[in-house]
Amino acid sequence: MPHFNRSFELTIADIDLIESSLRETGRALADARIDAAATDPAGLPDLDARIRRVNKLLGRLHNQKTFFRPTAGTYVGG
Numbered sequence: 001m002p003h004f005n006r007s008f009e010l011t012i013a014d015i016d017l018i019e020s021s022l023r024e025t026g027r028a029l030a031d032a033r034i035d036a037a038a039t040d041p042a043g044l045p046d047l048d049a050r051i052r053r054v055n056k057l058l059g060r061l062h063n064q065k066t067f068f069r070p071t072a073g074t075y076v077g078g
Helices: 012-039 041-063
Strands: none
């Protein structure tokens, strides 16, 4: 039985490209949902499920990031 690769070697640029692509897919799905609401309401559950799936994946990517704060000096967020 094949095993999944649990070690990935992705650069920050790779992750940024993946996130950008997922956001664009989410926008396209949202536009398709608006069109479907007016013309074909039967397709809404499928579009909603796909939008949720994209948003959950974006959330999982965000939760795996490590955000750093400078240790020296006063931190001013913004």
